[in-house]
Amino acid sequence: MKSFAYASARSVDSAQQMVGDNGQYLAGGNDLLGLLKEYLVDPKILVNIKSIPGMDKIEPSGKVWNIGALVTVAQIESDPGIKKTFPGLAQAAADVGSQQIRNVASVGGNLAQHSRCWYFRHRDVLCLKKEGDMCYARHGENKFHSLFTGNNCISPVVSNLAIAFAALDAVAVVQREGQPVRMTMAELYAKAFDNPTAHNSLNPGDLILKVEVPVTRTHSAYLQTSEKHEFDWALVSCAAAAKVADGKLSQARVALGSISPVPHQVKGANDFLEGKTLDDATASQAADLILKNAKPHGHNDYKIPMAHAMIRRTLLKLNG
């Protein structure tokens, strides 16, 4: 690690001031310390945001829950209210890394964590994401990479929470240039779909304050498949949420992780599910719609049938 200065912020304003053009926010540090140790980022100052009061709360309500950006993944995993109201979110949290990671990892840091592409993470490889001139994964080892992208980088979003939040139609509230800006999960990652150097839509200095989760959808589920049973990023993850009344779905949302730079959502599939009763045939049709136009790259061909199975399984969990 190169050396850096360090400061603890007491307010959102001062955090943004101190971070300036050459700084980086420090929450749990699970991702940032990894980047620093590989010399992938070079901040002059780390601004500890854990000292900002009020951002570490889970606030339930009848309509929209507020989850502060400093709430830990472990808190989400074990909060009885979240388990009951948003079981898909609790499951997504429980599947993050190990307890040592979940105990310190924050919601904001989990959403803003950077690419896990092994070429990107290698300090000596200068790929497109690091403003080099080619994507090494496309022609090299790409078994963990995307089936969808709008640019030449095929590094996928791997935040478990982003996928569960996307299915629940949650909104991140981001402080940008002195103003709170509300971003859907699609918006929070949109820039990464088009621009290989971006891994999310945050500008330097943007601070995620909280995530708002509407309670509209009574049922939610999350499933992931990894190489290892636990303590591993997902090869494919899938979250689904819907209002279920008399066995019929409404406002269903399906989102997939690890197959696109953004939580992969297809409006046509969500619309298709409206008013449907879930059975294997319906779930399978939805999966066909969601995976239409998937472009595998050789080593990740397996992700298509895997994603298909995961969509069916996750959707059918909404029945239970």
Add this chain to the structure above:
Amino acid sequence: MNNSDPGKAGSFSRRSFLKSIGTTAVATAAAQTQSIAAELEKANAETTIGPGAVPVTLQVNGEALKLQLEPRVTLLDALRNYSSLTGSKEGCDRGTCGACTVMIDDTPVYSCMKLAIEAQGHAITTVEGLAKDGKLTKVQQAFMERDALMCGYCTPGFVMSVSALLKKNFRPTADEVRHACVGNICRCGTYPRIMEAALQAAGVATAMNKTEVITYG
């Protein structure tokens, strides 16, 4: 202390007396570290420190460790290389192996992914701090008795993860032990013995000889 039971008035047992002293002492210590943490936070707030070395005080195993550290020094580095607490091991230095696991206020964390300055004001426990007065804890004893190590490099990390688990869950199932230990890797592959040791420490190992408690899947 609730002493309202008329039958017992003035005659509470020595054991409950000791117990209540114990909890008071622990509660006071916890409150103290917390108020120190709050004060530290206030004192340090908004002042930029480093990149050069700054005074850092760590509460490790009940003792104050006063060091001069650059902000970039990790807790693991501070323990191993800036003092002589080499019990916590460095495996990956990337949060993937668990050899560096310590407890911060009873919560297991990877000390390689935590800056030392951020651990100030918290009670840090390393493997060296578990044994009291030269007496090993049940977990340590069980690891020895079950021979739950080969090279031993992963052992301190596993001992910390298991000890942390048993603090909140006195009678874990084999699955719960496994779940608590997924963040610890043993290159020698002595997982079955580690499971046995953890269950023995929790007092559930005796059932093992009769019934198949452990599934090694």
